[in-house]
Structure formats: C-alpha cells, structure tokens
Amino acid sequence: GQDKATLETFFDALGPERSALITHVSADGAAWIASVVAERAPNAVRCADPFHVVKWATEALDEVRRGAWNEARKAARHNDARRTRGRPPADAPARPDSARATGIKNCRYALWKNPENLTEKQQTKLAWIVQTDPRLARAYYLKEGLRVIFKLPLEEATEALDKWVGWARRCRIPSFVKLQKSIVKHRTAILASIEHSLSNGRVESMNTKIRLMTRIAFGFKSPEALIALAMLSLGGHKPVLPGRD
Structure with missing residues (x-):
C-alpha cells in the first residue's frame, strides 16, 4: 500500500523504542508521510528524495511540452484549412507548422533524459528545440538546473537552490511558478537530503x-x-x- 495506514502499520510493527532510534527518513513530499514520521519518529531528520523532486520538474517540463505541441497542432490545422482551396500536390513537402508539431511530439525523451545520456539524434532534437521554441527550452534549463543542485556541496547547493527559486518565480511559465512554491515548502528537506547524501x-x-x-x-x-x-x-x-x- 501507499497510504497513511500502511506507514502506521510499519511503525506499529517496529515499536516505539526502535522508532525513536530512527535518525533520518528519506521520502517524497507527500504530506501524509511527513505527518506520520513527525508523530512516530520525532527524532528523525526528513529528507526529500532527489529523484522525486527532479520528477516534479520533469512533469512541469512535460506540461510545457504538451502545451507547445497542442499550440503547434492548432496552428497546423488552422493553416491547412486556409490552404484547402489551393490543394497542394500529394508529394508536396510538409508545412513548417506541421513539421514543428511533429518535432515537439518526438522530442519527449530528449527533454527528459540527462544530457550526458543523450544519443546523437536526441542532441540534435534538443538543439532544434532551443532554436525554435525558447519557452520550452527555458523550461528544459529549469529542469536541468534543479537536477544539478543535488550534485553540489551543501553550501553551494543552498545558494543555487535559492537562485533557482528566484529564476522559476520570474520565468512566466505557470507550471514552474507553481513548482517553485513546492520547492520553497520542502526546502529544508531538500537541503537535508543533500547534506546527508540520502535518497530512496x-x-x-x-x-x-x-x-x-x-x-x-x-x-x-x-x-x-x-x-x-x-x-x-x-x-x-x-x-x-x-x-x-
């Protein structure tokens, strides 16, 4: 199970004495986990799992990608409707708007993967995104910026995280403006995971x-x-x- 009752059962089996000996807990940002840990393991430092934090940024990035794809598809349909009377030949090259929609749809994994793991083809797709869609590229850099913070020493990570929050707050991308609020809420747990090098x-x-x-x-x-x-x-x-x- 993945709910409060399951976690309560774990602490029941562990018992109050052993629960009190727990020094650190690594978990995602679910409020029900935090409340149970605070009650049953009061001496534990709660650490935010880096994978889940970066996953939040990846989901925000994908929301931007889907929005860009939908906009490109709408533009393609609108322009195709205006061209209907012209009836271009069947072998005519793809229209720029249609090609853009297809390109954005197929760039998902290039945006998701870590830069060091990109194939040559995915690197080309990412370069194309940077050139053709600055907003989507900015969302990608925000995701990567948050991921890199977890690789820094604590002092540098603290400064970098605060700068990232300021950047996300001003980026004018709704999904990342919303995300920075969650990052601020879980800031202590995020920095604790970096300090203690803990993850799930x-x-x-x-x-x-x-x-x-x-x-x-x-x-x-x-x-x-x-x-x-x-x-x-x-x-x-x-x-x-x-x-x-």
Whole structure:
C-alpha cells in the first residue's frame, strides 16, 4: 500500500523504542508521510528524495511540452484549412507548422533524459528545440538546473537552490511558478537530503527485486514462502544452504 495506514502499520510493527532510534527518513513530499514520521519518529531528520523532486520538474517540463505541441497542432490545422482551396500536390513537402508539431511530439525523451545520456539524434532534437521554441527550452534549463543542485556541496547547493527559486518565480511559465512554491515548502528537506547524501535509491532497488520475486511466486500456496524468499535474498544474512560447496 501507499497510504497513511500502511506507514502506521510499519511503525506499529517496529515499536516505539526502535522508532525513536530512527535518525533520518528519506521520502517524497507527500504530506501524509511527513505527518506520520513527525508523530512516530520525532527524532528523525526528513529528507526529500532527489529523484522525486527532479520528477516534479520533469512533469512541469512535460506540461510545457504538451502545451507547445497542442499550440503547434492548432496552428497546423488552422493553416491547412486556409490552404484547402489551393490543394497542394500529394508529394508536396510538409508545412513548417506541421513539421514543428511533429518535432515537439518526438522530442519527449530528449527533454527528459540527462544530457550526458543523450544519443546523437536526441542532441540534435534538443538543439532544434532551443532554436525554435525558447519557452520550452527555458523550461528544459529549469529542469536541468534543479537536477544539478543535488550534485553540489551543501553550501553551494543552498545558494543555487535559492537562485533557482528566484529564476522559476520570474520565468512566466505557470507550471514552474507553481513548482517553485513546492520547492520553497520542502526546502529544508531538500537541503537535508543533500547534506546527508540520502535518497530512496536502495529502497527502490529492493522493491524492484521484490516485484520480480512476486512474479516468480505465482502459484505459491501462501505468502509466507514469498516473504521467506525475500528475506533470504535481501535480508542481509545469507546462510550456507545444503548442497552448496
């Protein structure tokens, strides 16, 4: 589950004494997580998971991309309607507005991926966006700017985050103006994740492995066998099994 009741069940199983020993909690920005952690693990420093924070920026960027795509499609339909009487030949080259709509639609992964992971074709698409759509390019740079902050030392990251908030506040892109409000709200948790170098990475990796085990466990008579399999593989203690050299 992904709700308050599930997290409460975890702390119930852990017990108040062990809960009080928790020093740090890495999580996304959900308010229900913060409220439960504050109540059940009052000594813990809450850290905002970098992946989820950058995901917020990626979603804001994609909102800008979809808006630019819709505008380009509307322009293409409008201009095509005006050209109907001319009836261009079937082999005529694509109109600039139609080509722009297609280009924006196909640039999604070039905008999402980290620059160091772009293919040569995706680099070309990104360069085309920078030249043809300054607003979308600005949204891309805002997303990348936020991602880079998590790679900086704490002192530099603190200054960079404040500058990013100011940039986003003035950018005149509604999705990023809204995002900077969330960043300000979670500023302490974001800087805590940078200070303590914490993320949800290990937990997400473990969850992926458990999902794979769940598929392997289809047909098992009871969930206890799956739990035992997960504990044996991921619990830390791996006893030597019979039959192994």
